[in-house]
Structure formats: C-alpha cells, structure tokens
Amino acid sequence: MIGRRTPASPGSHERHDREELARLLPPPADQDLPYEQHLRHKELLMHRIDRDQNAADSRTRDARPARRWLRPAVLAPATALALACALTAGIALSGDDGRPADTARHGAATDMQPAAALLHRISDAAQQRRAPTVRDDQFLYTREKARDAELTGGKAKIGPLRTRESWTAQHPGPLHKLGLVRVDGETLPINAELGDTEGTPAGINRPTYRWLSSLPTDPDKLLDKLYAETPRPEGGTLDERERDQAVFEQIGQLLGGVMPPDTGAALYRAAAKIPGVERAPRAHDAVGRQGLGIARDDKRHGIRTEWVFDKKDFSFLGSRSYLTEDTGYGKAGTLLSSKAELEHAVVDKAGRRPGGTGERAGTAHRS
Structure with a gap:
C-alpha cells in the first residue's frame, strides 16, 4: 500500500516562512547600559559565577594560603617606574609550560565572538600602517x-594624573642602562633589575623593535610563545583562568609605542583567542577619550582590565x-590604573x- 502524505497543519507554511526570514536577519544590536548600571549587573553576575564555582573550587582554595595578587602597575608608586613591559611579572601562573589546552583556548570562540570580530578589524588596520625604520643605536620615545x-x-x-615620557634603548643588549623616564619634569634612569649582573637583553622584559619584529606572525604560534615566556614569580600558583589573564595583561603591555605592523x-x-575576552562598550582612557573597548576580568581578584581603541x-x-x-582595597568601581597614549x-x-634637530617628528597612536 502506498502511504499517504500527512497534510501540513494550518499556519505551518507561514510559520516556516517566518523562521526562514528570521534566520536571514542580522542579530539585534546590543543596547549599551549606563556605566554604573553596567557595573551593578556585572557584579551580580560575577557573584553568581563565584557562588556556582565555590563547591568545585573549595578544595583547591583550602589547599593554598590566602593571598591577593594585583597587577604590579597598581602596586608601584608613580615615581618608582620600571620598564612597562615588565609590569605583568607579578601575576602568578600555573601549568608546566604556561600554555592553555587547545580546547580551553579555542572552545571560547562562541562566547567572545563580538570581541574577536572587533580585534580582527583592529588587526587589519594595524597591518596597513607603515613600518618605520628603527636602528639599534636609537631610542623609542613615548609620551x-x-x-x-x-x-x-x-x-x-x-594618584593624580601625571605626564610621563620615556626613552627606551633599542640595542639588543644585554644592557645595564635601559633608558630614561621623566615624570612631571623629574628625570630618572631605567636600570636593569637588581642582581642582574649581566644586564637585560632584548626580550619580553625589554621588547625592542627588532625583538618585536622577530616574533611569530601566526597568531597560534605567537600565543604559544607568549604563554611560554610570560614572566611568573616564584611561589604560588593560580588556575588556568588566571594564566589567561596574565597573558592578556602581557599583550597589553606590548601595545602602544612604535610597533612593527605585522607583529x-x-x-x-x-588576543582574540584568549578565553574570556569581551567587548567593553563604555571604555575610556585616562584623559576621558571614549572609544572601542576590549576587556577581560580577573574574576578571582575582582579586577577588570580594559583596552581602548580609536x-x-x-x-x-x-x-x-x-x-x-x-575588596579590602576599595569598593566595586574603584579605579586602580589608567593610561592615555599621546605620542x-x-x-x-x-x-x-x-622634533628636535635631526629627529623625526612623533606620530600619535601608531599601534
């Protein structure tokens, strides 16, 4: 016997048409919340996440002494300056090689899709910029x-808003005198770390233009290198999420300045491949310039770090x-650090x- 085709129910064709049209439409645009309301919603969300994870994490937390890690950029006084690239050394890492599992790194693509799309546009713009010529006997200037x-x-x-100027030596080293920094007119030397009798060579702790140019331009290989070389202090371990935060912070320290376009x-x-990276719609810099924001939360320590782009x-x-x-350091929303790149x-x-004799004039926002 030949089976009969079941007739479509009334309205099924119209419903099917509506579903097809809905799939063709772009997703609705996110509506920006006021800044204070955004922080309140975010704080509630973080508390819910922490509450749900308490049972799973309690055994690990009890096995570790209680301690609070903050970014060294927050801990250092404005006049006790070191190389900006070394500021992330105070974040503890875990794992044998500091590298996340591929499933953790790539599995978050759905969650951070808007941030990844923005970072890809920023990447395309960076690659179109003109590559400068930088000799080993020169200095990179930042204001x-x-x-x-x-x-x-x-x-x-x-603290108060201060003007900082720095001159970082480009010689591959190792060097004992790494450059100069000037804060509100007071000039101080940038020296190698105490105990570093050999001097500091070019590298992740002193990123010269030549060293930056030598980095892999494949994002996966570059990320592997950053996870392996991001500094870690002695003692103390944090979970995978905080390793991701450490590398996010390390990339942030490399941004700005005179940068090879491909790097x-x-x-x-x-950065788009790091789990937890997201858009920050209300991001602004130290002088109040609001722009496109990329952020990541250190949920263990309750700190949010944001990058701002034109x-x-x-x-x-x-x-x-x-x-x-x-936290013991202040209430939610308390500012810890803020920076605006000017020149x-x-x-x-x-x-x-x-602009002095024999010098090329500086150009703001080259990164």
Whole structure:
C-alpha cells in the first residue's frame, strides 16, 4: 500500500516562512547600559559565577594560603617606574609550560565572538600602517598621561594624573642602562633589575623593535610563545583562568609605542583567542577619550582590565583597570590604573623630544 502524505497543519507554511526570514536577519544590536548600571549587573553576575564555582573550587582554595595578587602597575608608586613591559611579572601562573589546552583556548570562540570580530578589524588596520625604520643605536620615545593607585596604606588611593615620557634603548643588549623616564619634569634612569649582573637583553622584559619584529606572525604560534615566556614569580600558583589573564595583561603591555605592523596585527588576533575576552562598550582612557573597548576580568581578584581603541582608525588610545567587586582595597568601581597614549616617535638620543634637530617628528597612536 502506498502511504499517504500527512497534510501540513494550518499556519505551518507561514510559520516556516517566518523562521526562514528570521534566520536571514542580522542579530539585534546590543543596547549599551549606563556605566554604573553596567557595573551593578556585572557584579551580580560575577557573584553568581563565584557562588556556582565555590563547591568545585573549595578544595583547591583550602589547599593554598590566602593571598591577593594585583597587577604590579597598581602596586608601584608613580615615581618608582620600571620598564612597562615588565609590569605583568607579578601575576602568578600555573601549568608546566604556561600554555592553555587547545580546547580551553579555542572552545571560547562562541562566547567572545563580538570581541574577536572587533580585534580582527583592529588587526587589519594595524597591518596597513607603515613600518618605520628603527636602528639599534636609537631610542623609542613615548609620551602618555597616567594615574596609578597607591596601596601601601591597605586602601587603593588613586594618584593624580601625571605626564610621563620615556626613552627606551633599542640595542639588543644585554644592557645595564635601559633608558630614561621623566615624570612631571623629574628625570630618572631605567636600570636593569637588581642582581642582574649581566644586564637585560632584548626580550619580553625589554621588547625592542627588532625583538618585536622577530616574533611569530601566526597568531597560534605567537600565543604559544607568549604563554611560554610570560614572566611568573616564584611561589604560588593560580588556575588556568588566571594564566589567561596574565597573558592578556602581557599583550597589553606590548601595545602602544612604535610597533612593527605585522607583529601588531598578530598580537590582536592572538588576543582574540584568549578565553574570556569581551567587548567593553563604555571604555575610556585616562584623559576621558571614549572609544572601542576590549576587556577581560580577573574574576578571582575582582579586577577588570580594559583596552581602548580609536573609533575611526582603530589605533590604541590607552587602558585602565578597576575593581569589579568590593575588596579590602576599595569598593566595586574603584579605579586602580589608567593610561592615555599621546605620542610615539623614534629619536637618536635619550632625553631628547621628537622634533628636535635631526629627529623625526612623533606620530600619535601608531599601534
């Protein structure tokens, strides 16, 4: 017997047509919340996540001494400056080689799709910029506005907005004199770390233009290298999420300044692969310039770090970090650090500003 075809139910064709049209339409645009409301919603979400993870994490937490790790950029006074690239050394890592499992790194693509799309656009813009010529006997000049929190009294006390200028030597080294830094007119030397009798060579702790140019331009290989070489302090371990945060912070320290176009493009695409990276719609730098934001939360310590990019040309404007929950250092929303990149150039002598005799004029936001 030949079976009969069941007739379609009334309205099924119309419903099918509506579903087909819905799949063709773009997803609805996210509506930006006011900044304070955004923080309140975010804090509630973080508390729910922490509550759900308490049972699974309690055994690990009980096995470790209680300690609070903060970014060294937050801990350091404004006048006790070191190389910016070394600021992430105070974040503890875990694992044998500091590298996340591929499933953890690539499995978050769905969660961070909007951030990845933005980082890919920023990467494309970075790759189109002109590559400068930088000799080993020259210095990279940076001028920025910055604020940092003092925590010596047990509470986060944000300092005043200061003008910082730095001149970093480009010789591959190892060097004992790494350059100069000038804060509100006071000039200080940048020296190799105490005990470093051999001097500091070019590398992740002193990223010269030549060293940056030598990095892999394949995002996966670059990310592997960053996970392997991001500094880790002695003692203490944190979970995989905090290793991801450490590498995110390390990439942030490399941004800005005079950057090889291919390296800059690869750094942004590598950042897009880190789990937990997301859009930050209300991001702004130290001088109040609002732009396109990329952020990641250190949920264990309640700190959010944001990068800010120009809305027109996708250049790096600056960064900031603040508390996302009430801690002993302050309430949620307390600012910990903020920076605005103003000018970058290549100069022939430390202490000399761009535009002087024989120097190329600096161009802002080259990264």
